[in-house]
Amino acid sequence: MDRKEVTSLKEFICIICPVGCKIKVDFELSSLSASGFASAPAIKSIHGFRCQRGEKYVQEEIINPKRTLTSVVSLKNGEMPMCPVRTSVPISKDILEEMTRNVSQLSVEAPVKIGEVLVKNIMGSGADIVVTRDLNRMIN
Amino acid sequence: MEKPIIVIGAGPAGLQVAISIVKNFQNKEGFFPPVIVIDREKHAGGILNQCIHTGFGLAEYKEELTGPEYASRVLQEFRQLGIELRLSTTVIRVDENKMVTTLSPHRGLEKINALAIIFTTGCRERARGVIHIPGDRPAGIYTAGLAQKFINIDGYLPGKRVVILGSGDIGLIMARRLTFQGAKVLAVLEANNFVGGLARNVVQCLDDFNIPLYLSHTITDIIGKNRVEKVKISRVDENMRPVWGSEFELACDTILLSIGLIPENELAEMAGVKLDPSTNGAVIDENYMTSIKGIFACGNALHVHDLVDKLAVEAKEVGKNVAEYVDLSIGNSSTKGSLEFNAGTSVNIDENIRYILPHKISGKKTVKFHFRVRKPLNDVTLRMGNFQKRFPYLLPNEMSSVTIPAEYFERIDGDYLELLAVKGVKKVKGKEEDSELIQSQIVREVKIWIEKKLPV
Numbered sequence: 036m037d038r039k040e041v042t043s044l045k046e047f048i049c050i051i052c053p054v055g056c057k058i059k060v061d062f063e064l065s066s067l068s069a070s071g072f073a074s075a076p077a078i079k080s081i082h083g084f085r086c087q088r089g090e091k092y093v094q095e096e097i098i099n100p101k102r103t104l105t106s107v108v109s110l111k112n113g114e115m116p117m118c119p120v121r122t123s124v125p126i127s128k129d130i131l132e133e134m135t136r137n138v139s140q141l142s143v144e145a146p147v148k149i150g151e152v153l154v155k156n157i158m159g160s161g162a163d164i165v166v167t168r169d170l171n172r173m174i175n
Numbered sequence: 176m177e178k179p180i181i182v183i184g185a186g187p188a189g190l191q192v193a194i195s196i197v198k199n200f201q202n203k204e205g206f207f208p209p210v211i212v213i214d215r216e217k218h219a220g221g222i223l224n225q226c227i228h229t230g231f232g233l234a235e236y237k238e239e240l241t242g243p244e245y246a247s248r249v250l251q252e253f254r255q256l257g258i259e260l261r262l263s264t265t266v267i268r269v270d271e272n273k274m275v276t277t278l279s280p281h282r283g284l285e286k287i288n289a290l291a292i293i294f295t296t297g298c299r300e301r302a303r304g305v306i307h308i309p310g311d312r313p314a315g316i317y318t319a320g321l322a323q324k325f326i327n328i329d330g331y332l333p334g335k336r337v338v339i340l341g342s343g344d345i346g347l348i349m350a351r352r353l354t355f356q357g358a359k360v361l362a363v364l365e366a367n368n369f370v371g372g373l374a375r376n377v378v379q380c381l382d383d384f385n386i387p388l389y390l391s392h393t394i395t396d397i398i399g400k401n402r403v404e405k406v407k408i409s410r411v412d413e414n415m416r417p418v419w420g421s422e423f424e425l426a427c428d429t430i431l432l433s434i435g436l437i438p439e440n441e442l443a444e445m446a447g448v449k450l451d452p453s454t455n456g457a458v459i460d461e462n463y464m465t466s467i468k469g470i471f472a473c474g475n476a477l478h479v480h481d482l483v484d485k486l487a488v489e490a491k492e493v494g495k496n497v498a499e500y501v502d503l504s505i506g507n508s509s510t511k512g513s514l515e516f517n518a519g520t521s522v523n524i525d526e527n528i529r530y531i532l533p534h535k536i537s538g539k540k541t542v543k544f545h546f547r548v549r550k551p552l553n554d555v556t557l558r559m560g561n562f563q564k565r566f567p568y569l570l571p572n573e574m575s576s577v578t579i580p581a582e583y584f585e586r587i588d589g590d591y592l593e594l595l596a597v598k599g600v601k602k603v604k605g606k607e608e609d610s611e612l613i614q615s616q617i618v619r620e621v622k623i624w625i626e627k628k629l630p631v
Contacts, residue, residue, distance in 0.1 A: 048374045052233050053482055055374035102379060105228045105241055106355055107327050114217075117330045119227035119243050128383070135355045149247055167227065168243035 047096055049089040058083040058093050101125035105167070106138050108153070113145030114171050120153060122162040130158055138164060145172040177208045178290035180501060181275050183266050183442065185214035186221020187483050188474020188490045189295035190249045195494020196501075197256045203502055208290055210258050213277060215265040219253075220246035221297055222320070222475075223483070225327045228348055234484035245483060269446040271467055290504060291497055294443050294457065294465075294472040295490070298479060301435035308340075310397030313404070319345040319433035323352065332356055334429025338406050339363045340394050343572070344372035344481070346433025351380035353431075360386050361425050366393045366411055369551055371433075371572050373481070394430070395422065403428050436479045446470065453530045454478045460535040461542050462496040463489075469504070471497055478532060478545065481574055492543075529571065538584040545576045 049056045063077040084090050095101060103125045110118040120141075126134065134157065141164065143153055151166040180196060182189045193212045200207040218224060223231070226242030233239050236248060253260070264279035273289040300318035317325070317333055319341070325331045335358050339346045342365035350360045363381060368391045370377055381388055389408065395417050396407035410421035438456040440448070449458045449466040457465040457472040464471050473486075473493040480486040521535055522544070531546040552569045562583045569575050 048378050050375040050379050052239075053230060053373055053375060055378075057374070102383065103229050103239075104355070107227060107330065109330065115328065117328060119241060119327060121227075121229065121241055131383075136357075139356065149244060167241045168224070169247060 046083075047093050049084060049092050051088045051092050054085060056084050056089050058089055060093055060097070062097060100128040102128055102131055104131060104134055104138065106135060108138065109142035110147070110170060111142055111144045112173050113147070114173050118143055118145075118147055118170055119167045120164050121167050122157070122160070123152075123165050124162045126160040126162045130160060134158055134160070145170055178288050179208050180210045180291045180293070180497065181287060181289040182210065182212040182293045182295060183269075183275075184221065184295035184297055184474070184476065185212045185216075185219035185260060185262070186295060186297050186474065187223055187246065187249060188297075188476070188486055189214070189221070189293070190219060190246075190253050191487045191490035192293050192295060192473055192494045192497070193258050194249070194252055194256060195491045196497050197258055199495050199498035200501075203498065205502075205505075207498075207501065208505070211261060211287075212253075212258060213261045213264050213266055213275075215263065217263055219250060219260060219262065225320075225324050226348075227327050228352075231483050234482075235487060249487075266442055269442045271447040273446075273467075273469055289469075291469045291471065291501055292446075293493065293497060294440070294448075294470070294476050295474045296439045296442065296476040298436040298475045299439050301432070301437055303432060306434060308394050308397060310407075311399050313397070313399030313402050315399065315403035315428055316397070316430045316432065319349045319431045322429075322431050323349055326352060326356060332358060333431075334358060334403075334427075336361060336427040337429040337431060338394070338408075338425055338427045339431040339433060341365065341431075341433030341435070342371040342377075342388060342390075343433050343435070344376055345436075346431065347372045347376040347380040349431055349433065350386050351384065354384045354386070358429075360384070361427055362386070362408070363388050364392045364394065364408060365390050366415055367391070368413070369570075373572070393417070397430065403430055406430060436475065438476045438478065440472075440476060443470075443472065443476075448472075451530065451534065454532075458534045459532060461533045461537060461540055462500070463493040463533070464496070464500070469500065471500075478530065478574075481572065485574065489545075536584070539581060541578060541581045542584075543576055543578040545574055547571055547574055 044061050047058045047060060049058055058081060060081045061079040063079065081090060081093065103122055105119065105121045107117040107119050110116060120138065137158065141153060147166045147170050149167055149169055152163045153166065154164040157164050182193045189212050193210050196210050220243065223242035223246040229239045229241050231240045231242055231245035232248065261279065264277050264282065266275055267278050268276040269292065273292055275287045275289050275292065277285045277287065300320050302318060303316060315334055322333045325333050337353055337358055337360045339350055339360060342363050346363060350363055353360050363386060365371060365388065391411055392408055393411050394406050395409040397403060398405050405424050405426045407422050407424055409417040411417055438454060440450055440455060440457065443457055444450060447467060448470060450456065451458050456477040459465055459472060459477065463473055471493055473490050522531055529547045529549050531544055533542065536542050548569045548571055550571065555566050555569055562579055564577050566575065
């Protein structure tokens with residue numbers, strides 16, 4: 036088993052809310068490459084965040100950065116041609132590109148309601164693809 | 176039929192101000208006229224319907240919602256109050272007597288005599304002609320908001336190889352949006368030497384996809400016969416003049432322009448409402464009333480907002496003032512009313528501040544000022560007599576505000592609000608840092624001053 040130790044001094048911009056706190060972190064990341072399992076980074080010092088979510092964001096950003104995906108899918112027989120969707124929770128950044136391709140193939144039948152689940156646990160990410168706009172059926 | 180209150184525009188500002196007016200009426204005694212919200216689109220929600228990304232409603236609902244989700248929440252409250260909504264209805268004329276002329280397929284042409292009018296007509300986008308980008312005029316040049324509509328509402332991809340001019344939030348959001356839909360965004364260009372949009376958007380829209388951001392650069396030529404083929408990009412100096420020899424080319428088929436939002440006030444102008452040339456929005460008093468009695472303005476139509484949450488706070492305040500004005504106008508209650516409309520004291524600014532609202536105050540009421548600076552400033556202290564507020568930084572892309580309690584205005588005697596760059600100790604959570612010594616930058620002295628003028 037390889038044991039890699041990486042020490043880093045980095046500045047992150049938190050993306051949790053529009054403030055965008057600049058968070059400076061001095062951390063040590065130990066990774067066991069055989070199992071590909073990384074333990075929580077040993078943070079020597081962290082400052083610059085204005086709330087707890089910033090601290091949590093940076094920890095995740097170091098090990099496994101996550102993002103929320105938003106897009107549109109085809110709406111069949113609807114009052115509008117497209118229906119906006121989102122991932123219910125943030126998903127891992129490394130599957131983001133593949134997920135955008137998968138989502139772009141989806142379509143849904145009108146009417147739809149906010150919160151309606153289109154795909155449960157997409158790509159095993161733990162996130163569902165949900166509708167974000169109430170849209171009616173097309174009136175002729 | 177009694178004169179109604181007309182809200183023009185059913186975007187977030189229009190919906191919130193209508194909700195606020197009705198809720199404030201409910202707290203008062205007497206009979207109140209109806210509120211009618213008018214919008215030319217088929218759906219309410221305004222620009223929110225095409226903003227399918229998250230970032231809305233964090234302050235209000237403690238959740239990060241997409242634009243349509245936020246619109247739905249507001250609409251729920253709106254519907255519960257039973258406020259009349261006229262969609263697919265275009266206001267074609269407003270005059271200084273508050274006569275509103277509307278046109279719609281199902282109601283035809285109508286003239287409404289309004290008791291009060293609130294302009295919540297949002298913004299339009301700045302186009303190529305305004306900044307005189309030279310070159311050919313091929314297809315494939317869109318403003319960022321239009322491209323957003325094409326993708327998110329109509330389902331069209333505007334192009335495959337894109338160059339974006341302007342690093343405001345719309346430009347950054349569209350860089351990500353296009354990338355998600357399979358287009359290649361070659362670069363985002365920004366003429367200033369600082370980014371226009373939020374830092375978080377630089378991270379999640381550019382850094383995440385390794386899209387290069389060129390500060391102090393702009394497009395100096397567009398080449399293409401029927402469709403855009405390439406652009407020439409040059410570096411610019413601090414006077415926005417292209418630097419000779421810095422030019423390079425990028426082959427592309429689409430250009431997105433994200434070069435500014437302009438408040439939409441054609442109807443207001445038609446009615447004779449005075450506009451402030453530095454915002455292109457109405458000149459207002461501390462109650463958000465315009466130069467015409469009974470006509471108010473708020474939301475993006477008044478000044479461009481960064482966050483819908485702040486816009487909602489503004490709209491709620493305006494709704495309260497409108498209710499008070501209507502209360503006084505129809506002589507409902509016995510209360511004299513505490514609002515003084517179109518008071519005579521002007522608020523003036525110097526060239527470091529791009530604009531400040533409100534333009535006029537009575538000096539008798541606590542006022543929340545909103546303003547924007549022209550360039551980024553660090554560690555400034557706003558001082559007026561004994562009043563003081565410190566800002567760690569002021570950025571042009573973040574609307575700043577300061578609330579000055581009424582009692583401080585009594586002491587105005589040629590005093591002015593002075594923004595001075597002073598050295599201070601910056602305290603951020605966990606660690607104390609010394610801010611940079613900026614005595615040498617005292618030239619960044621910014622003045623907002625209030626001159627006592629005789630009432631007009």
